[in-house]
Amino acid sequence: xxxxxxxRLLQSVLVMLAVALIAFTMFRFIGDPVNSMLPENATAEDRxxxxxNLGLDQPVTVQFTRFVSGVAKGEFGISYRNKRPVAEMxxxxxxxxxxxVLAAAVFAxxxxxxxxxxxxxxxxxxxxxxxxxxSLIGISVPTFVTGILLILIFSVWLNWxxxxxxxxxVQIGWWSTGFLTVSGLKSLILPAIMLGLFQVTLIMRLVxxxxxxxxxxxxxxxxxARGLTNRAVNFGHxxxxxxxxxxxxxxxxxGSMIAFAIITETVFQWPGMGLLFIQAVSFADIPVMSAYxxxxxxxxxxxxxxxxxxxxxxxxxxxxxx
Amino acid sequence: MTFASxxxxxxxxxxxxxxxxxxxxxxxxxxxxxxDIAAMDPHSMxxxxxIGFLNHVYEGLVRYNQDLExxxxxxxxxxxxxxxxxxxxxxxxxxxxxxxxxxxxDVVASLERAAHETSPVKSNIPGMKxxxxxxxxxxxxxxxxxxxxVLNYLTNILILDQExxxxxxxxxxxxxxxxxxxxxxxxSNGTGPFxxxxxxxxxxxxxxxxxxxxDEPEHNLTxxxxxxxxxxxxxxxxxxxxxxxxxxxxxxxxVGRIERADGASVIVAPALRTIxxxxxxxxxLHNSNLTDKNPLQDVRVRQALWRAIDMELIRKKIMxxxxxxxxxxxxxxxxxxxxxxxxxxPADAEAAKALLSExxxxxxxxxxxxxxSSRYVNDEEICQAITAMWAxxxxxxxxxxxxxxxxxxxxxxxxxxxxxxxxxxxxxxxSYSVLSALLHTKGDRMGAWNPGGYSNPELDALTDKVAxxxxxxxxxxxxxxxxxxxxxxxxxxxxxxxxxxWAVRDGVNIPITADNKPRLWYATIE
Numbered sequence: 094x095x096x097x098x099x100x101r102l103l104q105s106v107l108v109m110l111a112v113a114l115i116a117f118t119m120f121r122f123i124g125d126p127v128n129s130m131l132p133e134n135a136t137a138e139d140r141x142x143x144x145x146n147l148g149l150d151q152p153v154t155v156q157f158t159r160f161v162s163g164v165a166k167g168e169f170g171i172s173y174r175n176k177r178p179v180a181e182m183x184x185x186x187x188x189x190x191x192x193x194v195l196a197a198a199v200f201a202x203x204x205x206x207x208x209x210x211x212x213x214x215x216x217x218x219x220x221x222x223x224x225x226x227x228s229l230i231g232i233s234v235p236t237f238v239t240g241i242l243l244i245l246i247f248s249v250w251l252n253w254x255x256x257x258x259x260x261x262x263v264q265i266g267w268w269s270t271g272f273l274t275v276s277g278l279k280s281l282i283l284p285a286i287m288l289g290l291f292q293v294t295l296i297m298r299l300v301x302x303x304x305x306x307x308x309x310x311x312x313x314x315x316x317x318a319r320g321l322t323n324r325a326v327n328f329g330h331x332x333x334x335x336x337x338x339x340x341x342x343x344x345x346x347x348g349s350m351i352a353f354a355i356i357t358e359t360v361f362q363w364p365g366m367g368l369l370f371i372q373a374v375s376f377a378d379i380p381v382m383s384a385y386x387x388x389x390x391x392x393x394x395x396x397x398x399x400x401x402x403x404x405x406x407x408x409x410x411x412x413x414x415x
Numbered sequence: 416m417t418f419a420s421x422x423x424x425x426x427x428x429x430x431x432x433x434x435x436x437x438x439x440x441x442x443x444x445x446x447x448x449x450x451d452i453a454a455m456d457p458h459s460m461x462x463x464x465x466i467g468f469l470n471h472v473y474e475g476l477v478r479y480n481q482d483l484e485x486x487x488x489x490x491x492x493x494x495x496x497x498x499x500x501x502x503x504x505x506x507x508x509x510x511x512x513x514x515x516x517x518x519x520x521d522v523v524a525s526l527e528r529a530a531h532e533t534s535p536v537k538s539n540i541p542g543m544k545x546x547x548x549x550x551x552x553x554x555x556x557x558x559x560x561x562x563x564x565v566l567n568y569l570t571n572i573l574i575l576d577q578e579x580x581x582x583x584x585x586x587x588x589x590x591x592x593x594x595x596x597x598x599x600x601x602x603s604n605g606t607g608p609f610x611x612x613x614x615x616x617x618x619x620x621x622x623x624x625x626x627x628x629x630d631e632p633e634h635n636l637t638x639x640x641x642x643x644x645x646x647x648x649x650x651x652x653x654x655x656x657x658x659x660x661x662x663x664x665x666x667x668x669x670v671g672r673i674e675r676a677d678g679a680s681v682i683v684a685p686a687l688r689t690i691x692x693x694x695x696x697x698x699x700l701h702n703s704n705l706t707d708k709n710p711l712q713d714v715r716v717r718q719a720l721w722r723a724i725d726m727e728l729i730r731k732k733i734m735x736x737x738x739x740x741x742x743x744x745x746x747x748x749x750x751x752x753x754x755x756x757x758x759x760x761p762a763d764a765e766a767a768k769a770l771l772s773e774x775x776x777x778x779x780x781x782x783x784x785x786x787x788s789s790r791y792v793n794d795e796e797i798c799q800a801i802t803a804m805w806a807x808x809x810x811x812x813x814x815x816x817x818x819x820x821x822x823x824x825x826x827x828x829x830x831x832x833x834x835x836x837x838x839x840x841x842x843x844x845x846s847y848s849v850l851s852a853l854l855h856t857k858g859d860r861m862g863a864w865n866p867g868g869y870s871n872p873e874l875d876a877l878t879d880k881v882a883x884x885x886x887x888x889x890x891x892x893x894x895x896x897x898x899x900x901x902x903x904x905x906x907x908x909x910x911x912x913x914x915x916x917w918a919v920r921d922g923v924n925i926p927i928t929a930d931n932k933p934r935l936w937y938a939t940i941e
Contacts, residue, residue: 124820128827132461132842135538136860146533175616176459176589176600185616241648248656256653257447257644258618362644364617371645372450372617377820 101401105394110161112390116383117157125149126173126377147173160383170380174373179384183366188268189259190365193357194350196281197289198343205293206339209300214327216305228294236353240287240360247283255280257362288357292346299342303335341400348396352389442940443638444923446661446933447650451617451643456599457573458529458536459589463841464663466571467932468641471622472512473573473605476503476522477566481926481937483748483844485566489517489574489606498561498885499544505552509629511576512603512610519548524577524586526556534588539842540568541860561883563890564845571842579604608632608936609639617643635939654679654918660940661925663933665918667735667792673918684927685739686915687746688839690791692720692801692908693853695832696869702783702813702832710776711832717905719770720833723808724801725762726911733796737914743898744838744849746912748929750887751846751894756902767808779809783832786814787822791837792913798835829866836864837913841930846894850878854901869906 127144144150148159163170169179208228212221248256260276262269271277307313308331316326355367362368366385373381452465457473470478476490490503509517526546530537542562547555558565580586583598603611608630609622622639624632642659644650647666653659655676665673670681694711695701710716726740742759745752771777786798795816802812812833817825826834840848855861855878856870877897884890901907915931922941925933 122821124818124822125824125827126820128823129820130460130535132536132538136863137857138859139538140863143535171589171596174453174460176454176456177596181596182616241652244649244652248658249652252656255658256656257649257658258642262615360646360649362617362642362646362649364615368617368645375818375820 097405098402101398105398108394109387109390113161113164113383113387114157116386117153117160120377120379120382121153123374124377126379129376130173164387169384172373172381173378174376174381175378179380182369182381183384183388184267185269186364186366186369188270189363190351190354190358190367192271193281193284193288193354193363193365194347196285197292197350198347200285200289201292201296202343204289205296206300206336208293209297210304210327210332210335212297213301213304213308224297228297231290231294236287236291237356237360239290240283240357243283243287244360254283256283259364284357284361284363287360288350288354292343292350295346296339296343299339300335303338304331307331307334341403344400345396348393351392442636443640444636444661444935444938444940445640445642445659446663447642447644447653447659448663449643449645449647449650452620452641454589454600455603455611455614456585456589456597457575458525458534459597459600461536461539463839463930463932466573466842467930468620469573469603469605470607470932471609471639471935472603472607472611473575474607475571475573476505476569479570479844479928479930481928481934483928483930485570489522493566495885496555499558501556501558501565502549503554503556505554506629507552509606510627511579511606512625513576513579515576515578515604517574517576517606518551519554520577521574522546522554523548524580525574526572528575528580528586528588529572531588536572536588539571542568561885563881563883563885563887564843564847567843567845574606575599576604608634609636612638630936632936633939634936636935639935651918654920657920660920660923661917661933661938662919663917663931665916667737667914667916670735670737670916678921679918680921681916681918682925682927683737683914683916684929685746685912686839686931687748687841687844687912687929688791688837688931689741689744689746689912690794690797690835690837690910691744692910693826693831693834693836693865693867694869694907695829695867697829697867700782700832701830702781704781710774710780711782713774713776714904715770715774716776717908719767719774719808720805720810721905721908722760722763722770723767723804723810724908724910725804726759727762729797729800730911733793733800734911734914737916738792738911739914740911741909742902744853744901744907744909745840745846745898746929749840749844749846750891751898753895753898756895756899762804764804764807771808771810777809779811781811781813784812784814785822785825785831785834786816787819787835788816790819790822791835794835797910827864827866829868831866834867838864839930844930846898847878847881850874850881850894850897854878854897854906871900871904871906874900874906 127140131139131143148156172179172182208224212224215221244256247254258280259271260280261274262271262277263273271281313326313331316330354365355371357363358365358367359371369381370385448464450464452468453460453462457466457469474488476488477485478488480486489506489509491506492504494502496502505519511517523546530540530543542558542560542565544557544559547557549555585598589597589600608625608628610625612621612623614620620641624637644653650662651669651673654662665681673679673681694717696712698709700709730736730738730740740759741757743752743757784802786794788795798814798816802814805812825831838849838853851861852864854865854869854874856875857865857868874897877893881890881893917927919925925938928934
């Protein structure tokens with residue numbers, strides 16, 4: 094077990110290094126940050142001085158080594174545009190993104206699981222067909238279109254919900270939360286729906302397929318033969334077996350929701366990490382971009398590792414190989 | 416206290432609070448821009464939207480008024496005691512937001528900070544040699560040579576409190592190498608009409624009115640709530656749903672939609688920014704079938720390219736009648752502009768073809784064409800239209816559109832044959848900006864944006880004279896002459912001044928200024 098964990102950790106470090114290196118080599122293709130940092134009338138001399146100050150005149154390998162050693166010490170540098178420590182900026186934005194992802198995941202589960210169960214239990218029902226077709230639309234419409242439509246309906250026409258921002262937030266230590274104010278909760282609704290809609294359809298289809306599979310299995314038939322009520326069979330026996338893979342998938346999806354929050358955050362001006370990243374790209378703000386990419390890679394690596402460890406705990410055959 | 420009386424007093428308190436909130440809310444201006452302000456430190460960057468916003472909190476010695484004329488701000492008067500020594504009398508009785516009095520020490524500390532070796536804004540005050548305190552309310556700005564536009568530069572150099580900076584170890588500008596945050600980046604203490612109340616980056620920055628402002632307020636605002644909204648659709652939706660009072664910019668394609676909606680309208684004005692095409696004047700093209708010569712070196716070819724572009728069509732179809740076509744490289748409000756020179760002959764593909772044949776390129780040629788995407792208003796569409804217009808005279812332009820940072824990296828490295836660039840002449844608001852940066856022969860301090868290698872000794876000589884000429888009439892005449900040379904030689908192809916569009920809710924009055932900086936100390940809410 095210990096050897097397995099250590100090996101996994103080493104692999105994770107390698108993955109992180111690879112991500113950082115790929116990110117760093119890509120930065121050479123997004124343009125020269127010096128042009129956005131200096132006024133139009135800056136002379137060639139001024140540009141060169143700044144480039145040297147930032148160390149951008151050095152080869153990529155040197156810049157990369159410096160970045161990695163900085164990260165090892167917990168230093169991500171100073172944003173080129175905002176002139177603030179990047180670590181601090183990301184820490185400020187992190188709660189916004191995580192709360193949005195959490196709300197979207199809860200929304201997806203609360204809607205996806207019951208619909209999935211319903212369509213599995215009534216595969217031929219009219220409502221099931223409508224829901225199935227609806228889920229196809231949900232999967233195929235691009236999320237930014239959904240977002241704009243939500244804004245048009247609920248903000249412009251009905252005037253119920255705010256179209257942008259996070260509302261009032263309450264500071265709890267370094268964590269800023271929008272869960273405790275009315276405007277914060279109202280602001281959360283539309284972005285959470287936009288981010289969670291795709292997950293709703295995914296979970297619903299997954300639950301439906303899994304549940305129909307389980308309902309055909311022997312132990313369900315035997316349970317029915319024992320004369321148990323439908324309710325007890327469906328929810329007591331079938332549902333529990335259905336949910337295992339669903340929970341695994343939802344866990345893995347959390348990582349991609351954090352990454353995909355970029356689009357939602359751009360549409361709703363949600364002050365999270367994705368928005369920070371998009372702005373950094375247009376400014377060629379290298380310290381911010383590298384820190385964000387490393388962080389997202391870390392989230393994926395961490396989630397994958399947890400899943401691996403869970404499998405390890407469940408499946409004893411893995412320990413033989415380890 | 417009985418329950419009833421507690422209830423009544425509670426209700427009364429709520430009612431009073433609601434009334435007060437109503438009164439405070441009545442004159443709150445909620446605005447959104449497409450990008451967030453970069454930082455609160457006016458010496459940490461040169462983004463014009465940030466400087467424009469910070470101008471509500473901080474002020475310079477002088478400022479531009481609604482007509483973009485220099486007027487006194489923290490200085491009340493000035494005179495050249497020597498050609499290179501400009502003496503300012505400072506305004507007395509002005510206080511910073513924390514109550515500290517404004518004195519000569521603040522001016523000295525601020526200008527030294529702005530011009531410091533590591534300061535990103537030092538190119539915005541290029542002529543400064545030193546700043547000297549004469550007495551408590553007099554300072555001398557010592558220049559390295561006569562500088563006719565030093566006041567224009569000073570509109571952009573904002574003044575911070577010396578004591579406050581000293582207290583928080585912020586006397587030097589943010590240093591990118593140190594890895595430490597400068598206190599002034601997130602905090603502020605100015606003399607301006609509004610004070611910073613709170614700031615959450617990317618979410619909301621709130622200013623409240625400074626009751627103690629030295630100037631007679633023309634505005635009636637009590638509070639400004641600034642939010643950045645990057646997505647055009649969301650920004651407009653927020654205006655139409657009543658969550659905002661004022662947005663910049665209003666995208667051109669949505670102007671009609673906003674006008675049709677109830678309760679909102681668009682304000683449009685021609686901006687200072689002139690969009691133009693720069694060209695490769697060196698011996699060889701980068702992206703062409705011709706390898707031994709560069710047709711762009713022939714003035715007839717450059718004329719042909721210019722004549723082939725139908726700007727009228729672009730104005731109607733792409734710019735929705737809101738741009739202003741131009742034959743000069745500067746906009747009308749910019750000194751040096753001359754109405755008699757600004758005559759654009761109608762597009763004529765036949766004449767263009769004839770010019771090409773005359774130059775020996777009757778069969779046309781291939782040439783690289785570089786364009787930024789989403790840097791200027793409808794930039795890509797304009798480039799596509801121009802590519803098609805050139806195709807009609809046999810010039811095969813290989814269009815490359817990419818992000819602004821990539822585009823300008825390539826252009827400035829001299830890798831483009833024909834490239835689009837826009838120039839607002841800010842912060843100096845003077846033709847000298849175009850002459851020195853875009854047209855002067857490339858050197859250490861000149862021609863930073865002349866990667867195509869255009870060089871004309873006559874124009875260079877005029878530019879060098881303009882730099883030190885203090886007589887306004889003479890100077891303007893020389894600038895016009897230099898711009899005429901550039902026009903006749905087609906050093907660059909001028910296209911148009913792009914439009915500037917803001918949108919407001921009904922009842923909000925904000926004067927629009929061509930430099931695209933809202934001046935909310937002139938704004939009123941009914």
